[in-house]
Amino acid sequence: MRVxxxxxxxxxxxxxxxxxxxxxxxxxxDVDVVxxxxxxxxxxxxxxxADAAERWMDIHEPGAVAIERVFAQHNVRTAMGTAQAGGVIxxxxxxxxxxxxxxxxxxxxxxxTGNGTADKRQVTAMVTRILGLPSAPxxxxxxxxxxxxxxxxxxxxxxxxxxAAEAKAAAAQRRYRERLAEQRKAVHG
Amino acid sequence: MRVxxxxxxxxxxxxxxxxxxxxxxxxxxDVDVVxxxxxxxxxxxxxxxADAAERWMDIHEPGAVAIERVFAQHNVRTAMGTAQAGGVIxxxxxxxxxxxxxxxxxxxxxxxTGNGTADKRQVTAMVTRILGLPSAPxxxxxxxxxxxxxxxxxxxxxxxxxxAAEAKAAAAQRRYRERLAEQRKAVHG
Numbered sequence: 599m600r601v602x603x604x605x606x607x608x609x610x611x612x613x614x615x616x617x618x619x620x621x622x623x624x625x626x627x628d629v630d631v632v633x634x635x636x637x638x639x640x641x642x643x644x645x646x647x648a649d650a651a652e653r654w655m656d657i658h659e660p661g662a663v664a665i666e667r668v669f670a671q672h673n674v675r676t677a678m679g680t681a682q683a684g685g686v687i688x689x690x691x692x693x694x695x696x697x698x699x700x701x702x703x704x705x706x707x708x709x710x711t712g713n714g715t716a717d718k719r720q721v722t723a724m725v726t727r728i729l730g731l732p733s734a735p736x737x738x739x740x741x742x743x744x745x746x747x748x749x750x751x752x753x754x755x756x757x758x759x760x761x762a763a764e765a766k767a768a769a770a771q772r773r774y775r776e777r778l779a780e781q782r783k784a785v786h787g
Numbered sequence: 788m789r790v791x792x793x794x795x796x797x798x799x800x801x802x803x804x805x806x807x808x809x810x811x812x813x814x815x816x817d818v819d820v821v822x823x824x825x826x827x828x829x830x831x832x833x834x835x836x837a838d839a840a841e842r843w844m845d846i847h848e849p850g851a852v853a854i855e856r857v858f859a860q861h862n863v864r865t866a867m868g869t870a871q872a873g874g875v876i877x878x879x880x881x882x883x884x885x886x887x888x889x890x891x892x893x894x895x896x897x898x899x900t901g902n903g904t905a906d907k908r909q910v911t912a913m914v915t916r917i918l919g920l921p922s923a924p925x926x927x928x929x930x931x932x933x934x935x936x937x938x939x940x941x942x943x944x945x946x947x948x949x950x951a952a953e954a955k956a957a958a959a960q961r962r963y964r965e966r967l968a969e970q971r972k973a974v975h976g
Binding site: 639640641642644645648668669674677678681682683684685686688689691692693697698700 | 828829830831833834837857858863866867870871872873874875877878880881882886887889
């Protein structure tokens with residue numbers, strides 16, 4: 599599975615492509631950081647980020663897009679821009695029929711380091727090791743975008759199995775209720 | 788000037804079209820509320836909101852799009868979705884070359900009621916009166932979308948005059964500095 603990882607942002611937006619193989623084998627295909635100037639019109643910044651992400655989707659044809667789920671940060675203004683950048687990329691994926699998944703920062707950290715509260719340094723070190731890169735990806739947004747994609751490669755099969763198990767359980771419960779209703783009807787009807 | 792007003796949201800997104808005339812004359816052309824179900828995939832909700840807004844832009848051809856600027860609210864999760872809905876609509880406008888303006892809730896309230904802390908009831912009552920509507924627009928998101936467009940019709944000329952005055956002042960200052968540099972050169976050079 600080819601996954602596009604996105605560390606959303608307006609000032610810096612990390613984009614990555616990671617190829618997931620069998621087991622936990624993952625390979626980095628591409629990584630970059632898109633920047634837009636802070637004095638640019640907000641709508642124009644969103645356009646620049648969306649255009650860059652769409653170019654990546656057209657070139658790399660990912661099978662899934664994994665975006666960091668944004669929470670309110672220290673700076674509310676920044677959080678809103680970050681959410682909007684993630685939103686326009688999710689929209690671009692939806693228009694192409696590519697499934698979109700959101701992972702929280704702690705889910706990403708837990709997936710790549712085993713610790714949901716790991717710091718940026720630890721995340722970068724583990725991403726470098728997991729992907730077998732010759733040097734640490736820079737800036738941190740690039741490493742985060744790679745971590746997002748790795749997290750998705752590893753979590754997606756689990757999430758799919760969970761969804762399948764839940765659907766199976768719901769179907770079993772529905773069949774049980776139907777049988778119960780029939781038996782009641784046979785007794786009382 | 789034809790303005791599209793947007794009260795952004797995923798559960799309910801208010802859209803309006805208001806025609807601004809000379810002075811403070813404003814006329815409502817259209818108003819509606821787009822809804823997406825809460826259990827729908829986030830990317831699909833953004834797609835539904837963006838599609839609806841783009842249809843409006845194609846039909847009504849607004850000269851400007853005015854969107855409510857979102858701040859962190861009580862519910863952070865809701866605020867992020869609201870920011871993302873506003874973001875995808877701003878993107879759609881930018882793609883069409885339509886200028887986008889963001890107004891804060893208090894700017895909108897102050898414009899239509901004269902009071903930046905007016906409540907929803909007062910805003911709806913003033914919007915109904917200003918536009919000469921036979922009855923109050925419902926739900927509140929529809930009234931808010933109309934208030935946004937009215938606010939932009941009234942603020943846009945002022946904002947343009949301010950931008951023009953600032954540009955003029957900057958040019959005058961530049962000329963003054965150039966003259967000063969020339970005089971210094973004439974004296975010392």
